[in-house]
Amino acid sequence: MAFALLKYGLGFGKFERQFPKQKDLKDSYDVVIVGGGGHGAATAYYLARDYGITNVAILERGYLGGGNTARNTTIIRSNYLTPEGVAFYDESLSLYKDLSNDFDMNIMYSERGHFTLAHTDAAVRTSRWRAEVNKHLGVDSELVFPNEIKKICPQLNLSEDVRYPVMGALYHPPGAIARHDAVAWGYARGATMRGVELHQKTEVTGIKRSNGKAVGVETTRGTVNAGKIIQCVAGRSSLVAKMAGFKLPIKTVPLQACVSQPLKPFLDAIIVSGSLHVYISQSSRGELVMGGSTDPYGVYQNRSTLEFKEGLMAHMLELFPFLGEVKILRQWAGMADMTPDFSPVMGETPVDNYYIDAGWGTWGFKATPVCGKRNAEMLATGTVPEVLKPFRLSRFEEFHQVGEKGAASVGH
Amino acid sequence: MKILNCPLNGPRNISEFICAGEVEVEPDPNRCSNAEWAEYIFLHDNDAGVVQEWWCHVPTAYWFIVERNNLTDEILRTFPSTEIFTKRQEYSRPDQEAS
Ligand SMILES: Cc1cc2nc3c(=O)[nH]c(=O)nc-3n(C[C@H](O)[C@H](O)[C@H](O)COP(=O)(O)OP(=O)(O)OC[C@H]3O[C@@H](n4cnc5c(N)ncnc54)[C@H](O)[C@@H]3O)c2cc1C
Numbered sequence: 165m166a167f168a169l170l171k172y173g174l175g176f177g178k179f180e181r182q183f184p185k186q187k188d189l190k191d192s193y194d195v196v197i198v199g200g201g202g203h204g205a206a207t208a209y210y211l212a213r214d215y216g217i218t219n220v221a222i223l224e225r226g227y228l229g230g231g232n233t234a235r236n237t238t239i240i241r242s243n244y245l246t247p248e249g250v251a252f253y254d255e256s257l258s259l260y261k262d263l264s265n266d267f268d269m270n271i272m273y274s275e276r277g278h279f280t281l282a283h284t285d286a287a288v289r290t291s292r293w294r295a296e297v298n299k300h301l302g303v304d305s306e307l308v309f310p311n312e313i314k315k316i317c318p319q320l321n322l323s324e325d326v327r328y329p330v331m332g333a334l335y336h337p338p339g340a341i342a343r344h345d346a347v348a349w350g351y352a353r354g355a356t357m358r359g360v361e362l363h364q365k366t367e368v369t370g371i372k373r374s375n376g377k378a379v380g381v382e383t384t385r386g387t388v389n390a391g392k393i394i395q396c397v398a399g400r401s402s403l404v405a406k407m408a409g410f411k412l413p414i415k416t417v418p419l420q421a422c423v424s425q426p427l428k429p430f431l432d433a434i435i436v437s438g439s440l441h442v443y444i445s446q447s448s449r450g451e452l453v454m455g456g457s458t459d460p461y462g463v464y465q466n467r468s469t470l471e472f473k474e475g476l477m478a479h480m481l482e483l484f485p486f487l488g489e490v491k492i493l494r495q496w497a498g499m500a501d502m503t504p505d506f507s508p509v510m511g512e513t514p515v516d517n518y519y520i521d522a523g524w525g526t527w528g529f530k531a532t533p534v535c536g537k538r539n540a541e542m543l544a545t546g547t548v549p550e551v552l553k554p555f556r557l558s559r560f561e562e563f564h565q566v567g568e569k570g571a572a573s574v575g576h
Numbered sequence: 577m578k579i580l581n582c583p584l585n586g587p588r589n590i591s592e593f594i595c596a597g598e599v600e601v602e603p604d605p606n607r608c609s610n611a612e613w614a615e616y617i618f619l620h621d622n623d624a625g626v627v628q629e630w631w632c633h634v635p636t637a638y639w640f641i642v643e644r645n646n647l648t649d650e651i652l653r654t655f656p657s658t659e660i661f662t663k664r665q666e667y668s669r670p671d672q673e674a675s
Contacts, residue, residue, distance in 0.1 A: 402622035411619040415597070461595035463646045464624040471577065471591070504618055561614035 182349065183228075183356050186363060192389035193221045193361075195543055196381055198368045198404060199397035200224025202233040202344070202529065203521050205351035206536020207394060207543070208360045214537075215544035218359030222352070223383060225367035229348025232398045233529065235466075235498035237421050237443065237455045238344050239434055240530040241278050243298050243305045243336040245290075245571040248554035249507065250301045252534060255551060257338060259533035267350035271342050272448055278339020279308075279317065280573070281437040281483075283328040290570045291334035298336075308335045317433045319484065326482045328440060339434050341445055341453075347532055371408040371518065378408060378518035392543050394519040396535075399464070399499025401509075401522035410514045412522060413560050414501045418459040419526050420472040422495040424487070426450035436573050440479035443573055451493065454480065458500055458526060468495040500525045505565035506572050510535070510555040511548045519543065520557065526573065578649075580631070583656045584638045596630040599641055599660065606670040626652065 171177045195211060197204045200222045211217040224230075242254035264271050282288045291307050298305030309332045310322045322330050356362050363385070370382035371393065380389040395404045405412050427450050436443040441457040456476040459469070473495065481488055502525040503509060509523035519542060521535055528535075538549045548556070554566050578590040598620055603612050621627075624647055631642045631654075641660060643653040 402620065403624055406621075406623075411615070411621065413618040413620070414622055415620055416622055416624075460591070462622075463649045465647060465649055467649065560618040561611045563610070563614070 182353055183362060187361060189221070189363060189366070189383070189385050189388050190361075192380070192391075194219040194391040196220075196388060196390035196393045197222045198381065198393065198395040199231070199400075200228045200348075200352070200362060200364065201231045201396060201398060202229060202348045202351065202532035203396040203398075203524070203535045203539075204394075205229070205348050205355060205362075206532050207396065207521070207539040208355035208362075208536075209351040210537045210540035211543060212355050212358035212360050214540060217540075217544055220355070220360045221388065222355070222360065222362045223366045223368055223381065224362070224364045225384075227364050228352050228362060229345055232498040232500070232524070233344055233348045233532075235421065235496055236344055236529040237445070237453050238341045238529055239278070239339065239436075239443065239445065239573065240273075240342060241336050241339040242303050242530075243278070243280070243294055243334060243339070243571065245294050245297060245568055246507075246554075246566050247297065247301060248551075248566050249568050249571065250298060250303055252551050252555075253530060254301070254303055255537075256531050256534035257340075259537060260340070260342065260530075263342075263347070263350060263533065267346075267354055269346060269350045269353070271346040271350055273340055273342045274448065275338060275340045276432050276434050276445065277316065278336040278434045279313065279320075279436065280334040280336075281330050281435065281440070282332045282334070283330060283437065283439045285331070287439055288332045291332060294334055294571060303336075304338055305334060305336045308333050317431075317435070319431055320435065321483055321485055328482070341434065341447070343448075344529060347529075351532075351536065368404065368407070371404075371515075373409065373515060377516040390517075392517050392519065394521060394539060394543060396521040396539075398501050398522070398524055398528070401501045401520075405513070405520065405522070408513065408515050408518050412509060412520075412557070413503050414509070414523055415462055416464060416499050417462045417502050418466065418497045419455070419500040420459065420468055420495065420497040421453065421455035422468075422473065422476075423447070423451040423453050423493050425491045425493050427452065427490065435483065437479070437483065438573065440482070442476060442479045442483065444480065444484070452487070452490070458502065459497075464499060466497045466499065468497055502526070504560075506568040507566040508535075508555050509557050510538075510552045511542065511557070513557060523555075527568075578651070580642070580651060581654050582633045582638065583640050583654055585633055585636060588633065592635060593631050593633055595642075596632060596639075599628045599630060602665065604668055606668050630657075
């Protein structure tokens with residue numbers, strides 16, 4: 165690192181740009197991707213790499229990966245509750261494992277083991293249910309009790325002398341964390357290298373339609389025509405869908421998180437407690453990454469609140485009393501696109517040629533690779549892949565929801 | 577802590593309230609199609625800007641309407657639901673002709 169700095173600083177060696185310079189927008193593209201977060205960038209990547217479709221533009225109103233991709237706490241796991249959910253997230257997890265090689269860029273994928281703590285009989289029951297569904301589908305997942313938890317994670321306070329003693333946990337050894345920016349940059353670099361255009365500071369302000377078909381987008385930099393359009397805009401999903409003329413089963417609610425000052429590595433496992441509304445992991449920089457439940461009411465704003473910190477820390481200190489003196493370094497929020505069944509909205513929409521990747525709420529970072537891969541398949545072949553079908557928008561009027569609330573990381 | 581002015585109980589901490597979603601006109605569940613009912617239950621405008629929502633003061637179970645700006649997180653007005661819903665909502669029986 166230091167040598168590289170010196171080398172470039174003294175003018176030796178040619179500095180390679182990570183991304184090509186932004187060009188003017190063309191009049192038309194085969195595919196326009198609205199939103200340059202992880203999901204949008206991944207969709208472009210697989211379109212270019214697997215299908216050779218490169219006449220593609222990613223339109224991003226801010227900067228690459230600056231939305232929820234930049235704000236999330238990067239927990240990756242596949243121990244969901246429904247067979248549809250487990251199959252889908254597990255595909256994503258296996259893609260994640262190869263990403264550093266695919267990108268030739270280290271995404272710092274780090275398997276840590278993931279505990280979902282249960283503090284009530286009902287939570288123990290749900291853990292057992294999840295463990296059985298998981299195992300049936302080949303996912304490494306086990307119900308464990310305090311004596312076993314103590315062996316794997318001795319840092320955790322398992323005393324019974326607390327308000328909510330730990331009664332058991334769902335243990336998921338493959339649970340991992342990764343470097344979120346690297347995921348967005350790796351996908352975007354892989355896509356732009358193959359000819360995809362990334363346009364930052366380019367907000368989509370309207371969707372052009374003709375005879376029930378989407379034919380293009382209006383942007384802050386002019387109008388472009390599109391063969392196919394997909395929106396991957398997370399917290400702004402309802403606003404963009406409204407431009408295309410339909411409503412979504414989504415409420416946008418802020419989700420807050422924070423990190424502590426960096427500490428020496430002491431916590432390898434990822435600890436989540438749904439009942440206490442707490443999750444915590446230690447990043448490779450040594451910071452404790454912590455989060456809780458979504459805000460009690462929706463705003464379109466990334467403000468942070470004192471209530472969040474107070475609520476989170478009260479419970480955190482019950483699990484890790486020795487953190488009492490540790491300081492908070494940063495606090496932030498992202499806008500989560502929450503659905504009633506805690507599953508996403510993927511695939512076709514009421515508008516022809518217009519596709520959606522939304523409803524990712526508080527759980528979509530782990531799904532970035534599978535979404536990109538399957539979106540690309542859908543856009544290239546024109547058929548909706550089997551793994552996406554359970555998450556179709558029309559499931560709501562069919563009353564066929566995919567209930568994953570029991571597998572959500574924190575209560576909401 | 578934000579303060580919400582409850583039409584019944586006066587100014588209270590916002591943590592005493594729950595937000596229950598957009599004010600919408602309820603279709604007659606026994607006369608509308610599944611799609612209309614699903615739209616009413618599941619689909620939302622989820623607008624950014626000034627919105628009207630049902631809120632409830634939990635300790636007194638009092639339901640009322642809040643007008644707020646969700647871009648600036650400001651509460652603009654709170655008022656009893658009778659300002660909008662002036663008459664009782666009647667429900668028809670499934671086996672009855674709609675009146
Ligand atoms: C605090 C927090 C913690 C989280 N923790 C986890 C976790 O541990 N594990 C997990 O799996 N998930 C987690 N999530 C959820 C996860 O971050 C998201 O579901 C995921 O990042 C969504 O990716 P995306 O690419 O769809 O959205 P984003 O990264 O938000 O990208 C959407 C992009 O669209 C752009 N956009 C919006 N409107 C327009 C427009 N009109 N025109 C052009 N561009 C537009 C935005 O600027 C944005 O960059 C968390 C979320 C938050 C907020």
